[in-house]
Amino acid sequence: MQLRVDKLGVIIAALAAYGAFLAPFATFRANRIVAGEARSISEALPPVWAAIILLFVIAAAIVAVLKTPSSLRLAIAFSTLAALALGIGAAAGHLTPPENSYARVSPASGFWVLLFALGLLAADALTRLRPSPLVRVLFLCGVLGFIAAVLMSGTWDGLSLLKEYAGRADTFWAEAGKHVMLALGSLAAATIIGIPVGVLCHRVTRLRDGLLGVLNAIQTIPSIALFGILIAPLGWIAIHVPGAAAIGIRGIGAAPAFVALFLYSLLPVVANTVVGLAGVPREANDAARGIGMTDFQRLAGIEFPLAFPVILTGIRIVLVQNIGLATIAALIGGGGFGVFVFQGVGQTAMDLVLLGAVPTVVLAFTAAIVLDALIEMATPNRNQVQSA
Amino acid sequence: MLRLPNLFRLLALTVLIAFLVQPQWFEPLLRPLVQENAPAIYNQGSLLQLTLLHLRTVAIATAGATVVALALAILVTRTSGAEFLPLSRSLVNIGQTFPPVAVLALAVPIFGFGEKPTLIALFLYGLLPIFENALTGLTTLPQSIMEAARGTGMTGRQRLLKIELPLAMPVILAGIRLSVVISLATATIGSTVAARTLGEVIIAGLQSNNLAFVVQGGLIVAVLAVLIHDALQAAERSLGSRMGR
Numbered sequence: 001m002q003l004r005v006d007k008l009g010v011i012i013a014a015l016a017a018y019g020a021f022l023a024p025f026a027t028f029r030a031n032r033i034v035a036g037e038a039r040s041i042s043e044a045l046p047p048v049w050a051a052i053i054l055l056f057v058i059a060a061a062i063v064a065v066l067k068t069p070s071s072l073r074l075a076i077a078f079s080t081l082a083a084l085a086l087g088i089g090a091a092a093g094h095l096t097p098p099e100n101s102y103a104r105v106s107p108a109s110g111f112w113v114l115l116f117a118l119g120l121l122a123a124d125a126l127t128r129l130r131p132s133p134l135v136r137v138l139f140l141c142g143v144l145g146f147i148a149a150v151l152m153s154g155t156w157d158g159l160s161l162l163k164e165y166a167g168r169a170d171t172f173w174a175e176a177g178k179h180v181m182l183a184l185g186s187l188a189a190a191t192i193i194g195i196p197v198g199v200l201c202h203r204v205t206r207l208r209d210g211l212l213g214v215l216n217a218i219q220t221i222p223s224i225a226l227f228g229i230l231i232a233p234l235g236w237i238a239i240h241v242p243g244a245a246a247i248g249i250r251g252i253g254a255a256p257a258f259v260a261l262f263l264y265s266l267l268p269v270v271a272n273t274v275v276g277l278a279g280v281p282r283e284a285n286d287a288a289r290g291i292g293m294t295d296f297q298r299l300a301g302i303e304f305p306l307a308f309p310v311i312l313t314g315i316r317i318v319l320v321q322n323i324g325l326a327t328i329a330a331l332i333g334g335g336g337f338g339v340f341v342f343q344g345v346g347q348t349a350m351d352l353v354l355l356g357a358v359p360t361v362v363l364a365f366t367a368a369i370v371l372d373a374l375i376e377m378a379t380p381n382r383n384q385v386q387s388a
Numbered sequence: 389m390l391r392l393p394n395l396f397r398l399l400a401l402t403v404l405i406a407f408l409v410q411p412q413w414f415e416p417l418l419r420p421l422v423q424e425n426a427p428a429i430y431n432q433g434s435l436l437q438l439t440l441l442h443l444r445t446v447a448i449a450t451a452g453a454t455v456v457a458l459a460l461a462i463l464v465t466r467t468s469g470a471e472f473l474p475l476s477r478s479l480v481n482i483g484q485t486f487p488p489v490a491v492l493a494l495a496v497p498i499f500g501f502g503e504k505p506t507l508i509a510l511f512l513y514g515l516l517p518i519f520e521n522a523l524t525g526l527t528t529l530p531q532s533i534m535e536a537a538r539g540t541g542m543t544g545r546q547r548l549l550k551i552e553l554p555l556a557m558p559v560i561l562a563g564i565r566l567s568v569v570i571s572l573a574t575a576t577i578g579s580t581v582a583a584r585t586l587g588e589v590i591i592a593g594l595q596s597n598n599l600a601f602v603v604q605g606g607l608i609v610a611v612l613a614v615l616i617h618d619a620l621q622a623a624e625r626s627l628g629s630r631m632g633r
Contacts, residue, residue, distance in 0.1 A: 007472070128474060217614050222610070222613055224590055225607070228602040228603065229607060229610060231599060231602055232599055232603050324488065327489045364485040
């Protein structure tokens with residue numbers, strides 16, 4: 001048997017070697033404020049744990065360097081990631097002196113580099129395996145389930161990130177609710193309004209160019225600028241329109257953030273509706289007309305179902321974008337995970353930043369995978385959409 | 389040449405420059421937005437200087453991102469780099485689900501406060517659209533043209549410089565435009581980590597409850613972004629038509 005070397009694998013192995021042997025695995029701080037002290041894998045973990053982790057990493061590096069089947073690469077990548085996830089929890093327990101509630105242990109650069117290297121290995125193997133949409137979603141559920149199980153089991157409770165969480169569990173879920181409300185609520189509003197507007201634009205050419213131009217310009221405006229600009233008119237409405245303040249319209253807070261996210265969402269929804277409808281084959285429309293379908297029947301029964309995958313692509317763009325942009329709402333008092341990010345930046349507390357950033361990234365990532373799978377399932381024939 | 393939209397852009401540019409150079413001319417307009425004795429025009433720095441710093445940050449980051457992204461895209465579309473192509477595509481998709489704010493905030497603990505984390509975040513995030521578009525441009529070239537080039541005995545390097553890159557240029561430029569627009573926005577948020585950009589005006593307004601600051605900062609950034617976007621798009625079009633596409 002001839003052994004061949006995988007180029008990407010060499011890079012992954014080099015990264016993993018750096019992460020495991022040269023960079024610190026965990027950072028120990030005597031309290032929340034002081035500078036951290038770096039600890040390598042052998043210092044941060046009990047000997048048995050350190051040996052297990054190093055064995056996993058070395059095995060993964062060997063599998064990565066040699067040309068091996070993608071399923072094996074995927075399996076070793078995920079099991080090593082799982083070992084790392086449990087290991088960092090063990091490090092927290094090992095490094096924190098007993099009865100000490102001030103000490104903080106957090107993952108250090110070596111941990112993140114290992115995570116990145118193994119993530120690359122897993123992503124490459126997954127890309128090559130080309131799993132079906134359903135399998136991808138199941139995979140995602142498996143990973144999220146594993147993370148949830150580790151969180152529930154308390155393995156990570158000693159980590160600084162979780163200590164930040166423990167101090168503000170109530171606020172965390174309240175801000176999480178606001179974040180999801182902002183991202184999903186503005187998407188729902190944009191879908192309800194954007195799809196009919198898109199249909200209208202498809203029918204009336206003159207309206208299309210003008211409206212898409214304006215929406216395009218809005219999309220270009222940086223989020224915080226748009227949030228700020230909207231504070232003035234919404235504040236005016238709150239004061240001068242009776243009843244507006246009662247339903248929560250105010251100059252600052254969630255209202256301008258919601259309106260801004262809604263405006264950002266319109267372009268992808270409207271534009272993709274137009275593109276989707278324009279891509280409906282002429283023959284389909286002619287046949288529908290031939291059998292005597294009314295305009296509305298044709299729209300609901302023929303055009304819309306055929307354009308649906310393209311419209312869904314617009315919704316995917318909006319959802320991922322909104323989840324990210326909702327973070328900035330915190331700057332104008334709109335709440336969301338951004339609250340922790342900006343508080344953390346203000347206090348130079350990295351763990352607090354992570355408490356806001358990690359859930360945002362997980363949410364955006366989950367949304368992207370689920371919607372990509374939905375789009376693929378809704379697309380009967382790939383060529384059709386590409387020609388659209 | 390001077391159609392209505394262009395006339396409008398010219399007007400916007402004139403007003404923008406006038407505002408940056410002589411902000412006090414516009415004081416009466418902004419006065420109603422603030423309380424009695426609060427300043428209506430940003431008074432903690434020159435608006436013009438902040439604008440220039442903002443643009444400089446974006447320009448440096450985009451230039452760096454363009455060079456690196458283009459080099460990477462060329463690398464993975466050669467036969468020797470083909471092993472990296474599938475992964476590159478997935479990485480771009482994954483990277484774009486990261487919100488720019490998260491990238492910015494996470495750069496702070498590593499690089500400290502100020503310009504540095506902002507530049508790094510802008511650079512990293514700016515890579516993605518350019519890389520993605522360059523990949524699209526370089527992998528969707530008409531097969532017939534590529535074969536003709538090979539048939540005439542052009543070397544790999546000649547093909548790249550004379551055929552592939554020029555043909556992919558419009559798509560690559562569109563990626564650079566996207567990257568610039570995202571960078572302009574992220575640079576604005578950069579002032580939360582103490583980078584000197586126009587976001588400073590908005591943040592100062594939010595902190596001191598000064599609506600005039602918020603509105604003027606917001607409008608300057610907004611007009612700047614729309615004008616730059618349109619200018620780049622116009623440049624793309626004229627380049628595209630000159631190349632007969």
